Amino acid sequence: MIDFLALLRQAQSAEMRQGTSSQLNWWWLDDGILQFQPQCASETTVVISAGIHGNETAPIELLAQLCLDLLQGQLELKVNLLCILGNPYAIRAGVRYIENDMNRMFCGAYHDLEDSVEVRRAAELEQVVSKFYLSYPETQRFHFDLHTAIRRSYLETFALLPYQVQAYDTKLLELIDAAELDALVYHNAIGATFTQYTSLNFQAASVTLELGKAKPFGQNNLFEFLAIDSILRNLVAAKNNPPRKKIQIRTFKVVDSILKFSEDFKLNLADDAANFSVFHLGEVIATQVNSDNQVLDYVAHLDKVFILFPNNKVKLGLRAGLVLEEITA
Ligand SMILES: [Zn+2]
CATH class of the missing domain: 3.40.630.10 (Zn peptidases)
Structure with missing residues (x-):
């Protein structure tokens, strides 16, 4: 065995x-x-x-x-x-x-x-x-x-x-x-x-x-x-599944990735913030400073967006979070 x-x-x-x-x-x-x-x-x-x-x-x-x-x-x-x-x-x-x-x-x-x-x-x-x-x-x-x-x-x-x-x-x-x-x-x-x-x-x-x-x-x-x-x-085993019992599944699409390109990158979320945390239009989601010392804010550009996999600690050049929009019919 x-x-x-x-x-x-x-x-x-x-x-x-x-x-x-x-x-x-x-x-x-x-x-x-x-x-x-x-x-x-x-x-x-x-x-x-x-x-x-x-x-x-x-x-x-x-x-x-x-x-x-x-x-x-x-x-x-x-x-x-x-x-x-x-x-x-x-x-x-x-x-x-x-x-x-x-x-x-x-x-x-x-x-x-x-x-x-x-x-x-x-x-x-x-x-x-x-x-x-x-x-x-x-x-x-x-x-x-x-x-x-x-x-x-x-x-x-x-x-x-x-x-x-x-x-x-x-x-x-x-x-x-x-x-x-x-x-x-x-x-x-x-x-x-x-x-x-x-x-x-x-x-x-x-x-x-x-x-x-x-x-x-x-x-x-x-x-x-x-x-x-x-x-x-x-x-x-090629068997059929029973029908869903929960409420309808909620559906989202990724609209953007937040990229980390500076060591001072900071998401406007607690370190232990949950997946699908919400931001509304105009709210700052993340800040970082570029090589010319300019502060670049990442701002919510839709009425309501959801953040998936927020992570301040990723390596430079990688995504520190996904921005989602809900499309549930
Ligand atoms: Zn995993």
């Missing part, structure tokens, strides 16, 4: 690298990378990733358990499936990242960074995912990248859809709705996230899911993650 999370946490390789049962074949490809194939050919090819940020433990535990249930025959497999624990070094250290945030280095962005464990891992993940998708041509591709936020959120669970030119997949939108998430956010520009990579290069129906607040291993109440857990299990 392969427990890829236990192996990863002990920094061990699997003794058995592949196996077979009446239902499936599996391959342990590397630290935290497990591939499954059903015995009957499938029209659907799915990547599920967690732990791109190492301290976001609940989705890591959820994915590890899903894999164990597949291996033990507790969960049926009807799709081609690749399960990834993204950043083994950061997972072992219990931190978000070691050198650089991995979810800002896909789509080849790692080429611009100095060599590090994360640069090498991002390159490896791009290769493994590419090989996996291309080995199942003519199938429908999905990618779910699971996260938990590092701060409170007025809307606790939400989905982020990467920018893409192709239409957003109807089945993916149905799954997001059925997952009882509170909000859905459409990106307005190409980023360097893992889901951007799979959407852009393989036309996968890709989504980044923020599933609540990060806690240490063993302290998660996995009950809070039941809805998303059952949606992923239903996808893997």
Whole structure:
């Protein structure tokens, strides 16, 4: 029995690298990378990733358990499936990242960074995912990248859809709705996230899911993650989902990114301010001084905007927050 999370946490390789049962074949490809194939050919090819940020433990535990249930025959497999624990070094250290945030280095962005464990891992993940998708041509591709936020959120669970030119997949939108998430956010520009990579290069129906607040291993109440857990299990087993029970999902689009280009950059928010904090027209959202010593304020330019992922501490040149507009019908 392969427990890829236990192996990863002990920094061990699997003794058995592949196996077979009446239902499936599996391959342990590397630290935290497990591939499954059903015995009957499938029209659907799915990547599920967690732990791109190492301290976001609940989705890591959820994915590890899903894999164990597949291996033990507790969960049926009807799709081609690749399960990834993204950043083994950061997972072992219990931190978000070691050198650089991995979810800002896909789509080849790692080429611009100095060599590090994360640069090498991002390159490896791009290769493994590419090989996996291309080995199942003519199938429908999905990618779910699971996260938990590092701060409170007025809307606790939400989905982020990467920018893409192709239409957003109807089945993916149905799954997001059925997952009882509170909000859905459409990106307005190409980023360097893992889901951007799979959407852009393989036309996968890709989504980044923020599933609540990060806690240490063993302290998660996995009950809070039941809805998303059952949606992923239903996808893997090709089963239908029950209808949504919560109120209608709220929908937002990104209208701007706030970039940090000076060390004195300061958001007009408490350090622990929640995601989806609100600013009204004309209110100052952030200040910084440019190289000519001019104070440049970032001001809300719509009646009401919402700030996502506010973070004073990002490195220079990176985004310190996203500005959203609500588009719920
Ligand atoms: Zn994350």
